[in-house]
Amino acid sequence: MKTILYSNTIKGLDEHSTPPSSTSPAIARGLNELISQGIVWKGESTPVDNLWKTCSQRPQQHRNAVIPFNVEEIDGALSGGGLACGALHEFYYKDPSRNIATSVAIPTLLARNAIDAYYTSPTSAWDKVASGAPPFFIAWIGRRSWPTPFSLPQRLLSSCLFIDPPNEKLTLWAIETALRSPLIKLVIADSPRLPLKTTRRLSLRAHANGTTALLLRSLQDLSMPSSSATKWALAPLPSSNLHPTWSLTLERSKGGSIPHSSWAISLENEYEDRETLSLRLLPRVVDTDHEEKFKVQRFG
């Protein structure tokens, strides 16, 4: 096997040139390919080491990162312009007849937005090249949190890891382990009943690693104290057209501006294409009192 130690002077790999120039991802990709083929070997203290150091500090860099809803009104109600990364977010489903426990609609949307934001944001492009692909795994823990695979786009599906723990104890373990993993950036879990202490521990883990957790919790836990950054409630709304409509309520937001905001939303594929999904705000702010009247008015 031929062994070459590449020189420190390759453009874009100079240790002082941070952030790297725009050509550097291409160089790094080529270099990494050579490294993976074993043609080029990394020396002990080369710039790539420094690069790795910056990669391993990613959680710090991503402190201010968010997962956006891509709707101004909702994102604006949240402090960072979206769901904060490295935190817990709780989702409740207010099912009128109480026989569906979880809703996968919003997590599915957020998973798409998260992966798109991750791959398109210019600041972390260097990171992605350097840390290798697929750098973004989404763990769906618990069968009730799994959306049908055909409702996910192909680019998302290949980075989705579906985990089916047999009991609540292992579900919690799986959530914790996933939060600790450097590869998993988003955890979506059908959460068991969590006491405050446990949510604190999970928050710390999420914060330390920069991993975001979307916990689908049962409605009975809505009033339980928790250390999550936001709490959301989703309830179905009757719709006149054939598109499912929901009311999305921000029940609680740590450091956010408007608590208890409510929106009427529906999800739509743009251009009838499965690969895209966007949240559409319906022109009405819903509160629970109006909801009843609305229903009676239209369908009564």
Add this chain to the structure above:
Amino acid sequence: MLLTSTVANHLVVARCCASAMHAGVRPGMALPLAVAFSPGAYVEPFDPVRDCRALYKLAVRCLEFSPLVGLDHELFVGRSQGTLEDVSQLHYGITIDLTGTDKLHGDVTKLALHIHAFFKGTAAIAVAPTLGSAWALSRYSVAGAPRVVINRQEIVPALSPLPLAALRIPTASLDLLRDVGMSSIGDLTYLPRYTIAQRFGKFVTYRLEQAFGDIEERLHTVEETKRYNASRIFEPPLTHRKSIVISIYSLFQAVINKLKSNKRSAKYFHLSIQDTAKAVIYRELSLASATDDIGHLTTIIEPIIDGMNFSGEIREITITARQIEATRSEQKSLSPSPHKDAPDSREKKELLNTFSVRIGKERLLFAKLNQSYIPEKSFSYHSATDAMSTSNVHESIPHYTLHERPSYLLADPEEITTISMLPDKPPSFIQWRGKKLKILTGIGPERISPEWWGGNLAKDVGITRDYFKVQDECGRWLWVFRDQTTHTWFLHGMWV
């Protein structure tokens, strides 16, 4: 020396050494008669399995001459099928592939002499351009010094005087050949090959061509096997949990060190703990991919050890690593895979390992879309630890928008009772999970028929269904279908 086996309750000579042969002993002779021929001979029961094993070990030692050392295929077959007794003793030999290694020793003749000295002159050694010719020469034409044939042209003259048995052909063919007066390989070379194949079987020409180098022959190689284990016996026995745990970790470290020094990694670890009452605790650790990283292994075994209950005094702890693989030399930080065929990164392997050990490989899944119109067949889950088949069938997978297919499917369709006003219209009321729901609107039917090419039409998925997307009074959208054969209704999914 005489080796005996029992035939019909009589001890019979199975194998005998050269000096016994000289004294008149022949294989198949009754033992008392043989002892009479060669008094004072050393008698031992014939154990072909043990012999085969010893030969294998000897072959492994020959690896110092060449990286490719083999045994006769017949031995491998006999060993696996338990018919070693029937394998001729001529097959007990070692084949060494000398390609390129002669330069290390000067030339081929010198190398042959080295090997001759290695066996202390007891081995009959022949060097030839083909495996078949070397086999024949070593068995039938060597006396003392090694016989070396270097050029291909020399094969025919060297093999011609040898008996036909040197071709490694079955006795049935040998008898046939003998019947027509063939005795040596030279006789065969004058005949057209195809007539030989017609009259005496293809195997004869096959072996002949192998010996002359017209077709290639595969070497059945031996490998050096190493055991990667570590065990410790405690005297006095351990009683403290802490010291037991520390011992387990240090033994794991020892196994990992052994693996690392040989550039190997293991996929399976076996831990057995024996206490003074001879009760043994076993724990198996079957990983999704091989590892040689103690840090990663520690995170996996930590919860397992925490869950173990050590009662009594521990006398012995053994850790064995199995399913050994060569460690791929890769760098930890930079193994990007811009192309799909790139191997999984170390982090991914470790992630999958951690999950699969604790909750099971079958509960750790990747999803794949299939080319099917039947909802439950249009996707499938498969274990994340299995190799993913990256077939490019995405183009032909039916695409649905969010409004055509529900975002959540029940694991199995649940039967519901309905009240319908009109046939082929959505029902007016449905009762599901004990709740009666009034249906406001709905569209449908969308008929999904069984795939006639699927084969088993009789199965559940082979039933024609009429799907309706309906909205109940709360605003929930449900996906219900009517089974066209039994006319029962089911709820299959929902937009939640």
